[in-house]
Amino acid sequence: MNDLLEERLLPIAVKLGSNRMLIAIRDGITLGLPLIIIGSLFLVISSFPIEAWTNWLESTGISTYLNKGVNGSFGLMGLIASFGIAHSLARQYDVDGVSAGIVSLASFLVVTPNIFSGEEVPLEGIRLGYMGSQGLFVAIVLGIITALIFQWFINHNIQIRLPEAVPPAVSRSFSALIPGAVIITMWLIVYAVLDSFDLPNVHDLLMVILGKPMSVLGDTLGGTVLVIFFNSLFWFMGIHGGNVVNSMVNPIWLMNTDANRLAFQADRTAALPHIITQPFMDNFVFLGGGGATLGLMLVIALVAAKKKSSQISKTMAPLTLTPGIFNINEPAMFGLPVVLNVSLLLPFILAPIANAIIAYFAMSTGLVHGTVGVSIPWTMPPIISGFLATGGHISGSILQVFCLVIDVLLYFPFYVSVEKQNLAKESGQSLEEIQAKEHRGEAVRD
Numbered sequence: 001m002n003d004l005l006e007e008r009l010l011p012i013a014v015k016l017g018s019n020r021m022l023i024a025i026r027d028g029i030t031l032g033l034p035l036i037i038i039g040s041l042f043l044v045i046s047s048f049p050i051e052a053w054t055n056w057l058e059s060t061g062i063s064t065y066l067n068k069g070v071n072g073s074f075g076l077m078g079l080i081a082s083f084g085i086a087h088s089l090a091r092q093y094d095v096d097g098v099s100a101g102i103v104s105l106a107s108f109l110v111v112t113p114n115i116f117s118g119e120e121v122p123l124e125g126i127r128l129g130y131m132g133s134q135g136l137f138v139a140i141v142l143g144i145i146t147a148l149i150f151q152w153f154i155n156h157n158i159q160i161r162l163p164e165a166v167p168p169a170v171s172r173s174f175s176a177l178i179p180g181a182v183i184i185t186m187w188l189i190v191y192a193v194l195d196s197f198d199l200p201n202v203h204d205l206l207m208v209i210l211g212k213p214m215s216v217l218g219d220t221l222g223g224t225v226l227v228i229f230f231n232s233l234f235w236f237m238g239i240h241g242g243n244v245v246n247s248m249v250n251p252i253w254l255m256n257t258d259a260n261r262l263a264f265q266a267d268r269t270a271a272l273p274h275i276i277t278q279p280f281m282d283n284f285v286f287l288g289g290g291g292a293t294l295g296l297m298l299v300i301a302l303v304a305a306k307k308k309s310s311q312i313s314k315t316m317a318p319l320t321l322t323p324g325i326f327n328i329n330e331p332a333m334f335g336l337p338v339v340l341n342v343s344l345l346l347p348f349i350l351a352p353i354a355n356a357i358i359a360y361f362a363m364s365t366g367l368v369h370g371t372v373g374v375s376i377p378w379t380m381p382p383i384i385s386g387f388l389a390t391g392g393h394i395s396g397s398i399l400q401v402f403c404l405v406i407d408v409l410l411y412f413p414f415y416v417s418v419e420k421q422n423l424a425k426e427s428g429q430s431l432e433e434i435q436a437k438e439h440r441g442e443a444v445r446d
Contacts, residue, residue, distance in 0.1 A: 026247040028085030039074025049392035078135025082108035085143030093151035099176035104146040133258030137206040153179035218252025235290040253278040261373020272370040279371040279389040284359040289329030292351035295407025297324035310422035369393035
């Protein structure tokens with residue numbers, strides 16, 4: 001089994017994990033993570049489930065300012081990603097990432113349609129939705145193309161070069177003039193052609209061209225199960241599954257998160273448009289990290305509490321459970337290890353899939369409130385995170401507890417088998433001898 005994975009899938013995983021464009025997408029979207037979390041904090045404050053509190057916020061007008069804080073942070077993820085993706089990809093080609101990012105950001109604004117007021121003094125603006133989740137596909141495509149063109153100009157020395165005595169900041173600015181002018185002009189022509197022929201703008205076009213196919217993976221239960229399967233499989237081989245697989249569907253999850261956020265802001269009692277969001281995956285599927293390993297860590301702690309347990313279990317129980325509560329599972333992944341441990345492969349795949357199916361049907365049937373668009377820091381412990389992600393509904397916490405119980409039941413028989421192997425190694429006896437003694441009710445010799 002290990003040989004099959006290493007020979008067939010590991011090379012694919014390594015290539016995907018080192019793909020420049022996937023790295024750029026991951027880094028670019030991650031750049032906006034602080035703003036998403038800050039915006040989520042404002043959203044939690046403005047929608048905390050105490051009627052007297054929300055009524056007071058509305059009566060004093062404070063809720064208006066809190067919503068502006070949400071829109072001014074969470075609502076800029078697309079704009080920030082356009083800079084971050086181009087910046088990351090340009091740096092991978094050893095050219096100035098800041099200049100590439102600025103050109104990409106300007107290009108993003110160029111292809112975004114303006115809106116005009118009908119007042120006596122004309123006002124011009126941009127729809128806030130295009131700055132946020134609706135602009136993610138444009139940020140990805142535009143950021144990648146912009147960075148590739150930018151690095152081609154610089155690496156082919158098609159740039160304005162100033163004497164070495166000129167300060168580096170000024171020199172870099174002039175180096176970006178030629179590629180920047182070409183790139184921005186190119187995107188301006190794209191916008192002008194679409195606008196002249198009364199065609200949908202780039203944002204709307206890419207939502208259809210990329211959004212529809214990608215939603216099959218990121219917005220359906222079947223696609224989500226497939227994503228989870230490959231995430232676990234790559235983690236099992238020692239490759240960061242989140243970096244390889246999740247980076248492809250993260251834009252869909254983030255768009256769904258933002259759509260729920262907008263719906264919740266508009267009407268807290270209205271049905272939310274999406275079940276599968278980034279908080280859904282982080283807080284209800286990957287409990288404890290990839291493979292939903294918090295269940296495994298709880299099993300290790302239970303086994304270690306027994307009088308006759310292996311030294312490995314006794315050592316690993318505190319080392320894995322404490323960070324596992326905060327969704328940090330590297331000690332278990334590489335210390336136990338879970339990586340390339342065939343004995344734990346099946347529950348490592350099944351546990352997060354079971355969580356996804358349970359959570360999906362719990363939310364789709366209304367038993368549990370859906371995620372309201374609040375982006376919880378990934379280190380937030382379960383129960384607390386479930387409460388916050390669902391907008392202050394205790395049903396979110398109860399669902400997490402239920403999923404953890406299922407994960408423990410899935411991991412338990414498999415880890416018991418691993419524990420028997422550990423005891424056999426430590427005692428110098430064969431596994432068959434230990435099993436025979438257990439059958440006779442005899443103690444395993446230390």
